[in-house]
Amino acid sequence: MDTVLFDLDGTLVDTLDDIVRTVNSALRGLGLPALTRAEVRDRVGEGGTALVDASVAKSGRAVGPAVVARAQEAYLAGYAASPADESRPYPGAVALLERLRAAGVRTALCTNKAGGVTGELLKALGLDGRFDAVVAGDGPAGRKPSPEPLHHALRLAGGTAGLMVGDSRHDLAAARAAGMPAAWVSFGYGRPAPAQAPDLEVDRLDALESAAHTARIQFHAVR
Numbered sequence: 001m002d003t004v005l006f007d008l009d010g011t012l013v014d015t016l017d018d019i020v021r022t023v024n025s026a027l028r029g030l031g032l033p034a035l036t037r038a039e040v041r042d043r044v045g046e047g048g049t050a051l052v053d054a055s056v057a058k059s060g061r062a063v064g065p066a067v068v069a070r071a072q073e074a075y076l077a078g079y080a081a082s083p084a085d086e087s088r089p090y091p092g093a094v095a096l097l098e099r100l101r102a103a104g105v106r107t108a109l110c111t112n113k114a115g116g117v118t119g120e121l122l123k124a125l126g127l128d129g130r131f132d133a134v135v136a137g138d139g140p141a142g143r144k145p146s147p148e149p150l151h152h153a154l155r156l157a158g159g160t161a162g163l164m165v166g167d168s169r170h171d172l173a174a175a176r177a178a179g180m181p182a183a184w185v186s187f188g189y190g191r192p193a194p195a196q197a198p199d200l201e202v203d204r205l206d207a208l209e210s211a212a213h214t215a216r217i218q219f220h221a222v223r
Contacts, residue, residue, distance in 0.1 A: 001181075001217055001218065001219050001220070002159045002161055002219070002223070003108060003132075003160075003161065003162040003163070003222075004105060004108070004162065005157075005162050005163065006107065006165045007168065008111035009044045009045065010045065010168070010185070010187075010188030010189035011165060011171075011185050012093045012109075012205075013087055013088065013093070013127075014088055014090055015044070015083075017085075017087070018079065018083060018087045020035070020040045021085075021086075022078040022079040022082070023048070023051050023079075026052075026072075026074035026075035026078055027052070027071060027075075030070060030071050032055045032071060033058045033059050034055070035054060035058070039058075041189045042189070042190075044168075045169075046112060047137045047143060048079075048117075051075070052068055052072050080116055080120045083117060083121040084121055087121065087124075088125070089125060090204075090205055091205065091206070092204055092206035094126075094127070094130070095206065096205045097130045097131075099209075101130070103219065105222075106132040106133075106157040106159040106222055107131050108131055108132055108153040108154065108159075109122075109133070110150055110153045110164070110174075111136055111137060112144055113137055114136055115134075119134075131157075132158060135153040135156065140152075144171060144174035145169075145171075145174045146174060146177070150164060150178040158222060161180075162178075162180050163217060164178070164180050164181070164183070165182075166182065166183075166185070166190075167190045169193045169196055171184075172193075172196045181217055182198045183202060183208065183211065183212070184200075184201050184202075185203075185205070187204070199215050199217070200214070200217070
């Protein structure tokens with residue numbers, strides 16, 4: 001593998017508390033019910049629209065698309081204004097990115113989060129500039145579980161073969177559809193579906209290289 005593709009939320013960065021805070025502020029502002037931390041956790045990998053949809057379903061009301069759009073807009077605006085009050089990279093995240101790039105391995109970010117918010121979060125945490133490609137959920141390639149964001153990220157990064165690292169069933173499904181091996185991080189927010197066996201599992205980011213080696217996956221510089 002000459003490229004490692006990473007999911008963001010629940011994989012490289014623990015963003016849950018900031019997402020819970022900002023999405024519930026937006027929902028309450030429009031008279032929609034707040035989501036519990038567990039409800040948000042279950043849907044983080046699906047993007048902000050899924051969080052608003054979950055609140056609408058919880059309300060039991062017939063809410064039109066205009067209200068959903070306003071809630072989504074309010075959430076994104078509030079989140080972009082303060083994306084990292086409580087969010088932090090997971091232990092070993094920055095060191096892993098530095099090791100891979102020092103070895104000539106390309107790194108790409110492939111997230112279902114919107115591009116504007118993604119950029120603000122990376123900047124706030126000092127992670128901007130640490131990726132050869134960033135592909136967000138509102139870009140032309142669409143969202144995971146489609147394989148297209150992964151293909152697009154690999155092309156943008158200039159790589160030829162990628163390993164997808166993520167924490168949700170969408171990451172695993174996208175990797176399988178893209179013909180890529182997948183690493184699942186056990187500390188994240190999601191859980192694999194029963195039929196989704198990842199190629200390797202890691203319980204901390206600094207174990208990625210050794211786990212990949214055990215799974216007979218080798219990293220090498222782009223040739």
